[in-house]
Each structure stands twice: as structure tokens, then as C-alpha cells.
């Protein structure tokens with residue numbers, strides 16, 4: 157447990173991108189449950205700085221989220237909050 161935490165602290169500054177670590181996961185607009193993790197409750201796309209996604213995958217995510225919005229899979233703005 158302790159060793160895991162130490163390793164975590166060391167790599168906190170430049171953690172690897174989730175999608176680079178899991179190449180099997182495809183970023184697609186047909187997967188709203190995954191895309192939702194990268195939206196605020198209000199519906200905005202969360203910045204790369206917070207999610208620690210690399211620039212290549214952030215761009216793919218953004219494109220997928222925007223496609224999903226046009227197809228009404230994801231909301232542009234969540235006004236229920």
C-alpha cells in the first residue's frame with residue numbers, strides 16, 4: 157500500500173494518458189458513458205490539465221464529444237442544474 161502511494165506521488169506531475177495506457181479503448185461518439193467522464197456536470201469539456209489526457213487523445217475526445225452533441229447523445233448545456 158505504502159509503496160504504491162510513493163510511486164503515485166513521484167509520477168503525479170506527468171502521469172501517463174489513460175488512453176495511451178489502454179490502447180484497446182477506442183474513443184468514439186457512440187460511447188456516451190465514457191465521454192461523460194470528460195464533461196463537467198454542466199456539460200463543458202474538462203481541460204486536459206485536469207484529466208491528464210495527452211494532446212492527441214484530447215483532440216479525439218473533443219471531436220467525439222462534439223459529434224455526440226450534434227447527434228443529441230450528449231447535451232450542449234445541461235440546464236437542469
Ligand SMILES: [Zn+2]
Pocket residue numbers: 173174175176177209210211212213
Ligand atoms: Zn494519449
